[in-house]
Amino acid sequence: MVAATTLEAVDILGLMKLLPHRYPFLMIDRIIDVDGDESATGIKNVTINEPHFQGHFPDQPVMPGVLIVEAMAQTAGAICIRSLGTEKPSLVYFLTIDNAKFRKPVVPGDQLKIHVKKIKKRGNLLKFACEALVDGVKAA
Numbered sequence: 786m787v788a789a790t791t792l793e794a795v796d797i798l799g800l801m802k803l804l805p806h807r808y809p810f811l812m813i814d815r816i817i818d819v820d821g822d823e824s825a826t827g828i829k830n831v832t833i834n835e836p837h838f839q840g841h842f843p844d845q846p847v848m849p850g851v852l853i854v855e856a857m858a859q860t861a862g863a864i865c866i867r868s869l870g871t872e873k874p875s876l877v878y879f880l881t882i883d884n885a886k887f888r889k890p891v892v893p894g895d896q897l898k899i900h901v902k903k904i905k906k907r908g909n910l911l912k913f914a915c916e917a918l919v920d921g922v923k924a925a
Contacts, residue, residue, distance in 0.1 A: 793819060795863065803866045804859060805876060809836050812856035813863070813899065822868035822911070827860030827899035831891055838893065848891040853925045854882065857915040861901040865911060880910070889924040891917075897924065 795803070795816040804811065813827040831848055838846040862877035869875065891897060898918045905912035917925040 795819065795867065800863060803863045803875075806859060810855070811859070812852055813859050816860060816863055819864060819867070822864050822903060824900070824902040825860060825864045827856060827863075827897075827901070829856050829897040829899065831893055831895045831897060833893035835893075846893055848895075850885075850887045850925065853887070853891060853897065853917050854885060856897060857899050857901060857913075857917060857925075860899045861903075861911070861913040861915065864901070885925070887925045889919065889922055891919060891924050895919045895924075 797814055800811065800813060800815065801807070806812070813829050815828045816825050817828060818824070818826045833846060835848075837849055837852065841847060841849050858879045862879075865877050866875045896919065899915065900918070901913045901915045903911055904914050916923055
């Protein structure tokens with residue numbers, strides 16, 4: 786059983802216990818600064834070895850924006866699942882996205898810091914504000 790209010794990090798092995806995603810679609814490497822299901826920071830180390838860089842783009846690799854959004858969703862989903870107090874992978878569904886903006890290309894060698902914060906809860910539905918930063922500069 787995982788305590789919902791601890792402020793401990795979740796490493797890749799812990800993420801694989803929480804999330805059903807696997808390579809090549811596990812988009813976060815660890816989570817730090819966990820505050821129950823209220824907020825957390827996901828870490829994504831971007832590497833040229835990821836398969837999407839073969840075609841996006843071959844001579845100028847850029848992480849697709851949709852995968853940055855997926856990393857945000859996985860970070861929020863992991864803390865939601867973790868707050869349930871189970872280590873069995875569960876499904877959390879991504880329902881909507883509002884006002885997504887991509888401000889800076891994310892390239893191999895970058896480290897994305899994905900900040901998620903719960904801003905609304907109604908029944909089983911949760912809404913998060915998310916941002917992804919590289920070197921302290923907002924990328925999305």
